[in-house]
Amino acid sequence: MAKTLFLYLNSRQLKYIFQIFILIAGFAISNNLYATHNRAGEITYRSLGNLSYEAKIVTYTYTPSPADRPTLDILWGDGNTDVLNRISEEYLPNDVKKNVYIGTHTYAAPSTYILSFEDPNRNGGVLNIPNSINVPFYVETELVINPFLGPNTSPELLNPPIDNGCVNQPFIHNPAAYDIDGDSLAYKIVKCKGESGLDIPNYIVPLANISFSIDSYSGDLYWNSPQQQGDYNVAIKIEEWRSGVMIGFVIRDMQISIVACNNVKPDIFALNDTCITAGETLNFTVKALDANNDLITLTSSGGPFLMPNSPATFVQPATGFGSVTSAFEWETNCSHVRKNPYNIIFKAQDNGSPVKLVDIKSMNIRIVAPAPINLLATPLGNNINLSWNSYICNNAHGFRIYRKAGSSGFTPNNCETGVPAYTGYVQIAELHDISTTSYTDNDNGTGLTHGIQYCYLIIAYYNDGSESYASNETCTSLSDDTPVITNVSITKTGVSDGSAYIAWSKPNDFDLLQFPGPYYYLLYKSNGFNGSALALVDTLHSINDTTYNHLNINTKDTSISYRIELYNEFATADALIGTSEIASSVFLKTTPSDNKVILTWTANVPWLNDTFVVYKQNPQNLSFDSIGYSTQPYFVDLGLVNGQNYCYYIKTSGEYNTTGFVHPIINNSQIKCDMPLDNEPPCAPQLDVRTNCSAIENVLEWTNPNNSCANDVVAYKIYFSQDDNQSLELLATISNPLDTTFTHNNINTIAGCYLVLAVDSFNNESIDATTICVDIDSCDLYELPNVFTPNEDGTNDLYVPFPYDFVERIEISIFNRWGSLEFKSKNPDINWDGKNYLSKQNCSDGVYYYVCDVYEYRLKGIKKRTLTGFIHLIR
16 A cells, blocks of 8 residues: 555655655754744945945844844955955844844945855744744845946845745735835746855745735736745845846845734825926825724835935825825926836725734836927028027937928827827937027038928937927928929830930029029039939920920930029129039839739839829830839739730829929839749748657648648759758659648657758748757656555566657766665666665665766767756665
């Protein structure tokens, strides 16, 4: 019967049995003189400038314990250790004493350092730390010194790490972390640490009726609900993030005492996160109720109360039986502006017995910089001048200026800072002087475009990355004092006999006193899109002569671009009145493919083309008919016959976004012809690989692309590699497109990678296929039992593994509970008969420990996997 019982012991139970043996052998005598001491603590630090830092260790200890610590050793993380003197001790209720130790240190260079301290005396009786009286107390904090991220001070934890709760009642706690640098904080539950900073063996998170968790954003630790009375320790990791980089963390080890009681915790009315503009006053009332009509004490903590300039106020402690309210008020100013919100913790505590229960609500308040006001835009020549009022927050770093064509009507929502990308605005400038009140937009020296309505927004920004609300939107256009080109349309396609139609709008708003006329235009042309080689085409001597037909030019092989200049003819020296923007023709390109032609086109024009109509030539009457339209410069003509010629042109439709110009603006591209051909690879087969471990073979199955996404697949190529680090090599070719299976056998392991490509009638191979790799994990991996009975009854007399696959060799060593080697072997079948490998004497009943290195045929070659565990030998 006993044999049957032990056969079902799992590895965790056997490990526990083994640990009991070790404890009996090594820790039979326990020294309690200096026990029951450390209950909670953490390390924080602040920057002193350059590479110097001040560290503060705070511990919470059991007051009656004789293990008092007037000094503590701190490890600075750079190989140096100092003894820190206790600078204060505070006696708290329930036999708790708060101890504070402070020291300074200067590091040699920027790097990442772990500050830590270890005390041998953690208090006993902690339910989720086995044998806690013999487990050292250890906490650590990470300090990152990075000159690119600036100096850093760790968060300060304003709520003490000693708390109480009741069985079957929800428990909530918040460390009230405040970061003076305004960095983002993230919270995690981690394992408590013991000797040398290692995770405490067999540590478990406190058991809960429903859940035990922490809100990573607010830091609320919620235990719903404790199941058993006693002390519990948990560790909270508080990470600091700046500019997307973690710049340090603090780990707090805290203690929670749970007792039995009939009390019900009070409830604080829900509080919503909010934003407020710097300079405004935030007022609201906090209210808490208690179902038992107990006396409630309402308090608050958080960064806003610590501001050196105009801190927040809260009438506290506020008390009341069954109900209590108190008023929060904060007169904010520019010095409070920062990217991340301020966190405030409100705590309501009743006077119940034996435990005073609490409710905690956290709230985030974001102080947003005010918007720059009275933004104005004034056109001047080809530029636009912007101006705004002096900015009221002198601690801002500068301004960012944004522009778009046309109004967005953007008005920021509450808490919506900066200029969101969805508005269509693009940043065009960043000014680093907060005293600046003007900016000239000349489009980086090239000048702005006539006929476009330009709209602007401006924001202030700060060194920590925070941004103000956006200013009012202001819009304007350049004055109508230059020719504005509207048409460059191809009227005939040819190499030497092509032609183009050019049109423009005459200016109506130039200075007639300065330029009394008469006037003339100069028309310039260049091949290409950008007018890089402009040459004079003609002179037109009437200001109303605003069209031109350019004949006998090459419109087939290249786009063409034009510019118009207006002059005052009889001035003392010919005076230039204004110059149009460069505008090019629409140039069509075609790309032949399988039964289709892909059309793309390009134009460089100052107006906006928003609609494109595709025309194709009718082979019967040679006229052109529209076959579709697009809002993007791309179109695919499908269902064509390979080897047949097709001709196309594009008609564009667009507009300037201001009034006074022809609407719509219509232009044509040149005619372009092409012939589709099959140069497309077929789509890839979908591959599945099934392993047969016992037969040592892999069966490949794949889909036939002819059934879904192709029509001329004629063969398949199978590629293989036994190692996923090696290149694939051709394994086989299947010439029948209906044959979609292949069995790969005569191999020493099923591990390998496969790729199947489809081949079409034009010898195109699919290119988007997925490589499928298989490993031995789907087979019987090498495993060892935890019990055997070498009693020579013919059953279970030898210690052997479970059935296994693909093992090259093993190296196993079996030890008794005192660490002496009893058996070793390289035979994968082991066949240990329960005797000492040297003396050949029977080993006694008991628990043995093994270390087994298994060398397996895997996808990455022969790889070692180490097994450890316990064997229960029963005779």
